[in-house]
Amino acid sequence: MMRVWIRPMLFALGGTAAAVALGVGGSPGSGVAVLVVFLLLAVVHLPVLFPRPTGALEAQRRSAADGRPVVFWRPGCTYCLRLRLRLGRSARRAYWVDIWRDPAGAAAVRAVNGGDETVPTVVVAGESHTNPAPAWVRQQLSPQGRQQG
Known part of the structure; x- marks a missing residue:
């Protein structure tokens, strides 16, 4: 049952980590763009x-x-x-x-x-x-x- 939630969680967490890394690295605009893309991928994979x-x-x-x-x-x-x-x-x-x-x-x-x-x-x-x-x-x-x- 939890298997169906793994992919959306990984997209959300991975996107957050990438966005933070880009933001800390001095590119907050790119970080926001990456976060949006990863969150959209997470939503597409939601079983609900x-x-x-x-x-x-x-x-x-x-x-x-x-x-x-x-x-x-x-x-x-x-x-x-x-x-x-x-x-x-x-x-x-x-x-x-x-x-x-x-x-x-x-x-x-x-x-x-x-x-x-x-x-x-x-x-x-x-x-x-x-x-x-x-x-x-x-x-x-x-x-x-x-x-x-």
């Missing part, structure tokens, strides 16, 4: 930007019952972040599985991606789609999209 993760088995069970997509993701994945941001509020309608927290989720992703943990992998109606277009996923999240397939 995503809906509460569901276990893979539970997500697959719920998806079979209501037809909503299952999105396998991991913190720090820029493609996952892109998908999440482009989905906006509709992202809450999908089941999100953090493959770093759920070994069954990681195994499911490896099974459909030739042994690789390539994310985001979206499963709709039993079919997996690796790094699909956000517009397509948004369509799958709408009740009309699920009926059309």
